[in-house]
Amino acid sequence: DGGITQSPKYLFRKEGQNVTLSCEQNLNHDAMYWYRQDPGQGLRLIYYSQIVNDFQKGDIAEGYSVSREKKESFPLTVTSAQKNPTAFYLCASSSLGAGVAKNIQYFGAGTRLSVL
């Protein structure tokens, strides 16, 4: 089954705890993205990466960290510094460069994070 796989589907965080959300893709895409989805606010970009071992902050990066050690994987860590982590988190990937595939992002099924 090709595409983007996010795990777990549901995650609970205790106060002061760091948690990591997994995102794996087998689409051979160069770019990967993490979004946070809150009711009434649409999708907001947390981090993105265009190449292995490189990533940039999005609009709401505070309290989050990422790594891109492999092309297929882009895990997101929600740190204890993120005071309001309860949200739905979406991972996406896209093919870079020109052509018909440019800018088309493919999304995972999401992880719902709640605070205990």
Add this chain to the structure above:
Amino acid sequence: AQRVTQPEKLLSVFKGAPVELKCNYSYSGSPELFWYVQYSRQRLQLLLRHISRESIKGFTADLNKGETSFHLKKPFAQEEDSAMYYCAPPIGNTDKLIFGTGTRLQVFP
């Protein structure tokens, strides 16, 4: 800063009625605009893009540069069109997208 606005949070229509989901953006140039859709219990997915100029599931979207709008239209709504719709222009000339706040379309039988 580049912005995209979807003024309606909720749009409710009856089956067979015309539908127009509004999207306005702030951008100078010729943006490649997208509409994404999220059906209940499904992933967010691409519905259509401006550059393709095609009709997907009966939906079309025309880019109006004068009004900086990219409204999504369908002449006869179906119940299966009920979903959350997001307008998404790219951020400048990058591969990143900026998503609107979304419009929930409800089509009643």
